[in-house]
Amino acid sequence: QLRLQESGPGLVKPSETLSLSCTVSGGSISSSSYYWGWVRQPPGKGLEWIAYIYYSGNTYYNPSLKSRVTISVDTSKNQFSLTLTSVTAADTAVYYCASYWTPSGAFDVWGQGTMVTVSS
């Protein structure tokens, strides 16, 4: 059974870069049936799709974040990563990694989430 686990610092200073990783277990990140994505939830607000990536490296971004976001995949480690540059307090959120299963057209497995606070 597929499992996803986020990792990364819980505190980032304003104007710096947020970096998170997601480790995939129970399946291969090179599966042709999946994309691998990030979703965030600011405190008291709804979910926001950030980006997703195919194992071959094709990337897709939320237009509102595209200028600051990079998503990448490391098939040798069965991991994918997110970087968000020039962060502000508005980027404070719980960040989830999730698998997008193409046959379902939905995000079928999610990590537990990791809280990232932007503060000096």
Place this chain on the structure above:
Amino acid sequence: QSALTQPASVSGSPGQSITISCTGTSSDVGTYNLVSWYQHHPGKAPKLMIYEASKRPSGVSNRFSGARSGNTASLTISGLQAEDEADYYCCSYAGSNTWVFGGGTKLTVL
């Protein structure tokens, strides 16, 4: 790309049915059948409850059902149980490999 519109909260008594609406536009819900619903208990991983507007993943109770008409999708939970109390989010494909979520609905089981 604006967030889909959901009611902030709904409530119902055990055994009753409730429906949560999810309103989008002709650029997302109105065009694509790729609408999904997620149950989220705070502090836990969101769980997929409905995909392709009305299909249930294996293991999800048949008390959960979904529908889509025009620019609006809906999630209905019948036979409410205490364990259904959670936040629910809709999500729609918005074209060009982008996705949009709703603002979330807090379900309270009275």
